[in-house]
Amino acid sequence: MPGDATPRGSRGGSRAQQVAAEIEARILADHLSAGSRLGLRTELISRFEVSPSVMNEALGILRERDLIAVRTGPNGGVFVANPPPQVRLGGVDLWHQGLTVDPEQLLEARTYLDALFPPVALQRASPEDVRAMEWALHDMQAASDDPRAYLDANMRLHLAIARASRIEVLVGLYQTIVSILGATLTKATYVEGSEELRRHNLDVHSNLVAAIRDQDAVALEKILALHRQDMVRIA
The missing domain is CATH 1.10.10.10 (Winged helix-like DNA-binding domain superfamily/Winged helix DNA-binding domain)
Structure with a gap:
């Protein structure tokens, strides 16, 4: 496929x-x-x-x-014996192997942190932080035929936002969650018919980076609301 x-x-x-x-x-x-x-x-x-x-x-x-x-x-x-558990995220089906906890719990923790970091990153992000976000966003946009690359770029984008917040203890926790999810992922496939959802998801992340770059708190609040709705719809 x-x-x-x-x-x-x-x-x-x-x-x-x-x-x-x-x-x-x-x-x-x-x-x-x-x-x-x-x-x-x-x-x-x-x-x-x-x-x-x-x-x-x-x-x-x-x-x-x-x-x-x-x-x-x-x-x-x-x-x-024990098939890898499957979860769905952003129009992508994921399978993980070797986790000692349900992957949905890790993804839920990641989702909460994804909402916490951007408002702080908006105030603290350096030009280098913004460039890291933009590079990861570009890689997401280029991964139309590779769901694993799309997910890797998505995680790098949110990790760049987390690092820009300078909340070091939580950034360390977030990086651990991302590393575990990446290391245990055995397969990723795009959900059939999810093209429009992925386009919307890319727009949300593009606007998220723009709001942080422009220090636009009003736009950021609206984008985070859309991001949360995406997570509810695709969970």
Whole structure:
């Protein structure tokens, strides 16, 4: 699918890593729940046209990540264990793996901080801070076919706003949240039919940067209200 972020391990790597990535991609694409049966080990060997040793290595990779379980016996086979949780943000579907908390909780915390930093950044942002925001905004605008790049640029934009606030303790917390979300993201895809929502989202962020640059507190208040409405609509 155009715009899909490729699962980890599918670019290059060993054949076992590629098979593991393809199995993970199926779990994600089909929204398979825990307990869903993927097939017998022999069936997977035939389906992927690999040797038993390669399949064993691929299944080992997925077991280590707690994505699949292998059961023996008459009703055995390969089953989904703990599929990556999916959330939706700004017209983008996200899947995370390896989090010890619900990703929605991290995104909610990030959303509250995103509303806190801009009014302070408006008063304290340096020209260098504004340039960092504008670079990240440009990267968002250029990522029409790459949802992962779009999200990375979005997080860099809001991190630049956070840093411009100079509230160091909260900036450190925010950076930790952003780092965790980025490191655990395994797939990102644009939601079908979300083009208008993304255009609106880009307009909101463009106006957000402009309000901070121009120190326009009235415009900023209106833009933050639109930003909050977006978050409610797409949560």
